[in-house]
Amino acid sequence: xxxxxxxxxxxxxxxxxxxxxxxxxxxxxxxxxxxxxxxxxxxxxxxxxxxxxxxxxxxxxxxxxxxxxxxxxxxxxxxxxxxxxxxxxxxxxxxxxxxxxxxxxxxxxxxxxxxxxxxxxxxxxxxxxxxxxxxxxxxxxxxxxxxxxxxxxxxxxxxxxxxxxxxxxxxxxxxxxxxxxxxxxxxxxxxxxxxxxxxxxxxxxxxxxxxxxxxxxxxxxxxxxxxxxxxxxxxxxxxxxxxxxxxxxxxxxxxxxxxxxxxxxxxxxxxxxxxxxxxxxxxxxxxxxxxxx
Amino acid sequence: xxxxxxxxxxxxxxxxxxxxxxxxxxxxxxxxxxxxxxxxxxxxxxxxxxxxxxxxxxxxxxxxxxxxxxxxxxxxxxxxxxxxxxxxxxxxxxxxxxxxxxxxxxxxxxxxxxxxxxxxxxxxxxxxxxxxxxxxxxxxxxxxxxxxxxxxxxxxxxxxxxxxxxxxxxxxxxxxxxxxxxxxxxxxxxxxxxxxxxxxxxxxxxxxxxxxxxxxxxxxxxxxxxxxxxxxxxxxxxxxxxxxxxxxxxxxxxxxxxxxxxxxxxxxxxxxxxxxxxxxxxxxxxxxxxxxxxxxxxxxxxxxxxxxxxxxxxxxxxxxxxxxxxxxxxxxxxxxxxxxxxxxxxxxxxxxxxxxxxxxxxxxxxxxxxxxxxxxxxxxxxxxxxxxxxxxxxxxxxxxxxxxxxxxxxxxxxxxxxxxxxxxxxxxxxxxxxxxxxxxxxxxxxxxxxxxxxxxxxxxxxxxxxxxxxxxxxxxxxxxxxxxxxxxxxxxxxxxxxxxxxxxxxxxxxxxxxxxxxxxxxxxxxxxxxxxxxxxxxx
Numbered sequence: 001x002x003x004x005x006x007x008x009x010x011x012x013x014x015x016x017x018x019x020x021x022x023x024x025x026x027x028x029x030x031x032x033x034x035x036x037x038x039x040x041x042x043x044x045x046x047x048x049x050x051x052x053x054x055x056x057x058x059x060x061x062x063x064x065x066x067x068x069x070x071x072x073x074x075x076x077x078x079x080x081x082x083x084x085x086x087x088x089x090x091x092x093x094x095x096x097x098x099x100x101x102x103x104x105x106x107x108x109x110x111x112x113x114x115x116x117x118x119x120x121x122x123x124x125x126x127x128x129x130x131x132x133x134x135x136x137x138x139x140x141x142x143x144x145x146x147x148x149x150x151x152x153x154x155x156x157x158x159x160x161x162x163x164x165x166x167x168x169x170x171x172x173x174x175x176x177x178x179x180x181x182x183x184x185x186x187x188x189x190x191x192x193x194x195x196x197x198x199x200x201x202x203x204x205x206x207x208x209x210x211x212x213x214x215x216x217x218x219x220x221x222x223x224x225x226x227x228x229x230x231x232x233x234x235x236x237x238x239x240x241x242x243x244x245x246x247x248x249x250x251x252x253x254x255x256x257x258x259x260x261x262x263x264x265x266x267x268x269x270x271x272x273x274x275x276x277x278x279x280x281x282x283x284x285x286x287x288x289x290x291x292x293x
Numbered sequence: 294x295x296x297x298x299x300x301x302x303x304x305x306x307x308x309x310x311x312x313x314x315x316x317x318x319x320x321x322x323x324x325x326x327x328x329x330x331x332x333x334x335x336x337x338x339x340x341x342x343x344x345x346x347x348x349x350x351x352x353x354x355x356x357x358x359x360x361x362x363x364x365x366x367x368x369x370x371x372x373x374x375x376x377x378x379x380x381x382x383x384x385x386x387x388x389x390x391x392x393x394x395x396x397x398x399x400x401x402x403x404x405x406x407x408x409x410x411x412x413x414x415x416x417x418x419x420x421x422x423x424x425x426x427x428x429x430x431x432x433x434x435x436x437x438x439x440x441x442x443x444x445x446x447x448x449x450x451x452x453x454x455x456x457x458x459x460x461x462x463x464x465x466x467x468x469x470x471x472x473x474x475x476x477x478x479x480x481x482x483x484x485x486x487x488x489x490x491x492x493x494x495x496x497x498x499x500x501x502x503x504x505x506x507x508x509x510x511x512x513x514x515x516x517x518x519x520x521x522x523x524x525x526x527x528x529x530x531x532x533x534x535x536x537x538x539x540x541x542x543x544x545x546x547x548x549x550x551x552x553x554x555x556x557x558x559x560x561x562x563x564x565x566x567x568x569x570x571x572x573x574x575x576x577x578x579x580x581x582x583x584x585x586x587x588x589x590x591x592x593x594x595x596x597x598x599x600x601x602x603x604x605x606x607x608x609x610x611x612x613x614x615x616x617x618x619x620x621x622x623x624x625x626x627x628x629x630x631x632x633x634x635x636x637x638x639x640x641x642x643x644x645x646x647x648x649x650x651x652x653x654x655x656x657x658x659x660x661x662x663x664x665x666x667x668x669x670x671x672x673x674x675x676x677x678x679x680x681x682x683x684x685x686x687x688x689x690x691x692x693x694x695x696x697x698x699x700x701x702x703x704x705x706x707x708x709x710x711x712x713x714x715x716x717x718x719x720x721x722x723x724x725x726x727x728x729x730x731x732x733x734x735x736x737x738x739x740x741x742x743x744x745x746x747x748x749x750x751x752x753x754x755x756x757x758x759x760x761x762x763x764x765x766x767x768x769x770x771x772x773x774x775x776x777x778x779x780x781x782x783x784x785x786x787x788x789x790x791x792x793x794x795x796x797x798x799x800x801x802x803x804x805x806x807x808x809x810x811x812x813x814x815x816x817x818x819x820x821x822x823x824x825x826x827x828x829x830x831x832x
Contacts, residue, residue: 008401008816008817009400011322011401011406012322012406012407014316014317014320015320015407015410016319016320018408018409018410021415022411023418025418025465026422028462029422029455029458029459029462032458033455033457034454036520041451084480085404085476085481086405088404088475088476088479089405089408092471092475092476095506096507096509099506099509099511100513102514103510103511103513103514103515107514107540110537110543111536115536115540119532123607132532133532146535147528147534222521222526222527223528223534225534226535228527229521229527229528229529233518233527
C-alpha cells in the first residue's frame, strides 16, 4: 500500500461513445439474430442490413473512443494509477477470454472422453450402443458419427505444424518489439513489430488454406459431427482472435510510425502484446488437443 | 488535443453539480448517475418480470387451462426467469456496487468510467430484444431460463437466434461491469484501506466480480453452441453427431451454479453492513466472513452437477457433487452464525433496513436448508423438477437476494436522495412483503413434496387448494412492491432532511460525506489509515 501513489485520478468528462457503442451492439444483436433466421428460412431479409449498420456504428464508436483516449493520453492527463487500471482491466478481459475458450475445450474433452465413448458402449452403456446406435464404433477423430456422417480427419503434420511454428515465432518477435520499445530503440521496435504482423497475416492465410483443404479434400465440414464441430469452433474462434490481434498490431504499427509511445507509457502496446501472447498460448493448446492428440 | 484540454476545464467547472438534460444520462461517466440508472432499470425489470409471474399465478389459480395456452405459459416461465436473473437481481447489485463501492473505498469514481456507462446502456437494448421476441411468429423463448437442449435446439422457435444474441450482449455488459468493479477495488482504494479493512459489501462484490468474469464467458459459449446446433448443423448436443444433450447441462450449470452465488454473495455483504449498524456492535468475525465468502465462491465451481442428479451420471459423480454441495453449508453456517452473534447482546432497533435484513437471515436460512435437502442425491430423485425446487430457489432469491436489495435501498436511500424515507410506509411494505412472500412460497414446498411438477400450466385436482393460497400470496406480494415504488418516489421528491449519518451505529466512509452525496466524492482520497472503517474490533 505504502508505495501506491495517489495523484489526481483522471475521471473523463461525459462521453457520447458508450451510448453509441450500446446502440451498435444492440443493432448487431438484433441484426445477427434476424440474419441467422433469414438464412435458415432462405429468405432475403433485412437482418443483414441491420447487422452491417451495427458493425458500422461499432467501428465509428471504436474510432471515436480510441481517438479521445489517445488524445488524452498524449496530452498527459493520465496518471500511473490510471495505467494500472487499464492494465488490470486488460488482464481480466484476457481471463474472460480464456474462460470462453475453456467452454469449447470443455465440450471437446467431454465429447471425446465421455459422450463418444458412451455411445460406443463404454461403462454401462452397452445397450445404448446395441439398440440405439448398432455398429457405431467409438474412435477419435470421429470419422463416422453414430448417425452415419463420414468425414476425413485433419492431421497435425504439414500446415498445422507450420502454423504452430509461425505463431510461436511471432510471439518472440512481438516480445523483441516490446523490448525495443522499452529500451527506446525505435528501429528495433518497428522492424520486429512489422515481422510480427507479417507472421500473423501468413498464419491467417494458411488457416484459410487449411479450411479449403478440409472442406474440399477431406470432407471435414462444420456439420460433420462432433469432431468437425469442435475443430471448426475452436480453430474458428481462435482465428477470429488472431484477426483481431493482427488488426490491433497494425494499429500499434501505425501509432509507432506516428511517434506514439514512450519507454514508460505504452499501455496500448502492452495490451496488444499480452493479447498476442494469449492468442499464441491458445493455439498451442489447440495444436496439442485438437490436432495431435 | 486542445479540445480535450477544453473538455477537461469544463469538467472542472461543473465539479459539484450534475449537468442537466437527457444527455446527462446518455453520456454520463459518473458512478452515481450510472448506479441510479442501474437501480431504476432493475426495478422496472422487476415489475415486468413480476407481471409475468402474475400471469403464471393467475393461470395456476385453478386446475385446467383458463387464461393462456400452454405455449404462452412456457414463454412466461422462461422470460420471467431470464428477466429476474439477468434484468432485475444482477443489475440491482451492479447498481449498488456503482453507487457504494467508490464511496466506501474513498475513490473519486469507478476505475473505468466510460466503460461503466457502456455496460449499463447495453442492458436496455438486450432486454428490448428479448421482450420483442415474445411478439414474433412462433412466440418467444419457451424452453425455460435454463434453455436445455434439445428444447432450445430441435424444438425451439425462431426467436432462439434473438435470445442467443441478446444473452451475448447481456454477458458483455456483465463482464465489463465486473471488470470495472474488480479493477476499482484492486486499484482505487484510499491510502490505508488494506484488503482486510474493506467493508464486507466491497469484499463480497470483489469475489462476485471474479465469479462473473469466470463464468459469463462460459454462458456465452453455451448459447453459441445452441445457436450453431440449431442453425448451422453442428451436433454438440445431438447424439447422432457424437454429441450429448447432457453435455449442455454440464456446460450450462458450470456457469449456472456460480451464477446463483453471483446473485447471493452481494446480499451477504449488504446484510453484513446493516446488522452491525442497527445492533450497534461491530460485525462479529470479520475475517471469517471474508474467508467464508471466498470458500463459497471456490466451492461453487465444484457443485454444478447437483442440478443434474436425475439426468444420468456415474454414481461416483453423483456422490462427489453431493458431498461438495453439502460442504457449502459450512461457510454459509459461519456467516449465519456471525450475523446472529453480531446481534447477541446488541442494542437493536428495528428500522426497515434491519427488518429486511433480519427477514433475510431467517428466510435465506430456510432456503439454505431446503437446498441441503435437495443436495442429498437419493432424495433429490423425488424433489427434482417439482415445486419443492421452485420453493427453494425463490426463498433464496426473493426473500434472500431481493429482500437484501430492499434492505440496501432503505439503508442508503437517505444517502442517495438526502431525504429520510417514510418509515411508516416502509414498515407497511416490509410486513406486507414478509407475510405475502411466505404465503406465496411456503406452501410450494408441500405441493412439491406431494409431487406437483414445475413449469406445467395445468395440475391434478388435489393441488387446487394449495395453488389458490400460493396465487393469493403471489398477487399480494406483487401489489406490495408498489408500496416500495411509492416510498422511493416520495423519498426522491422530498421528506425530512437526512444528516450525513442517519443511522447511529453505521460505519464506513460513505457516512462521512453529506447527504445527498455530492456529485463527485473524494476527488483526493481520504486518509483512512487513522480511522479505518469497521476496524474497531476485528483486528
